[in-house]
């Protein structure tokens with residue numbers, strides 16, 4: 001039986017076709033029209049529909065490069081099912097190099113949105129109804145906020161039966177079992193029975209080669225797990241699962257000298273940073289309040305009292321993480337013979 005076409009807006013994408021559908025958004029006040037391009041790849045054969053989105057936060061550009069490389073993968077010619085790729089969801093924030101929308105709202109706290117709501121609510125509504133609700137599963141790509149860095153990590157509600165195997169298949173160094181915050185895409189998508197993985201890696205307004213490559217490999221791994229592409233390759237290294245995470249905050253304002261790096265496994269009491277003033281030598285150590293792994297870190301040495309400097313996750317699987325970190329350092333992680341290789345961004 002011939003597979004039916006996939007309709008999006010006014011477009012009908014036939015089996016075996018890939019096209020870019022421009023979904024109309026509210027325009028700029030300069031009378032400039034604005035669209036959200038959605039790449040629709042409709043396989044010849046039946047299979048699940050997966051969406052992959054980036055730049056829900058407009059300054060988180062790492063995921064945009066990740067999906068650009070995804071769209072070049074030759075395996076997509078033999079796709080089963082349908083792949084919807086949205087390289088830039090928050091077109092407005094991306095233009096302004098800003099996490100937020102011009103109305104200063106956070107798109108990832110504006111879901112499910114409303115057709116007649118604020119600019120953020122309208123964009124959330126359009127993305128949710130035109131893309132997310134058309135899919136069976138999703139992967140949403142993020143980075144840490146500006147001046148912060150995240151160890152590549154998957155965040156997922158592992159209690160969702162269908163999501164656990166996909167979260168594991170991704171193969172990120174760290175997997176965090178967490179409930180999504182109210183208003184987030186992940187929360188609204190789960191309410192619509194579209195389970196999604198959030199991949200967090202790297203820093204806003206930067207390309208980070210390690211994060212891009214782990215992200216690309218992870219998406220391909222999930223597509224293989226879903227049967228959308230066939231690829232002979234080793235199963236990914238198991239992720240270290242974190243059941244809870246804690247922020248470590250500066251106890252005073254000043255200049256921070258960071259000691260701990262992303263991916264470090266630390267013990268309770270280890271010094272993570274020293275905070276002092278510009279002139280003196282009166283430095284205060286910031287110690288780890290618990291044993292765990294550093295999954296997020298501030299990069300800017302200027303800190304206020306109370307500012308979150310380190311994000312630590314508790315895990316009983318530190319050795320798994322250490323294996324991942326060793327692989328990152330020896331470069332093996334990045335030999336992707338089945339994938340299109342590109343020169344590294346340095």
Ligand SMILES: [Zn+2]
Pocket residue numbers: 056057060142143
């Ligand atoms: Zn984000």
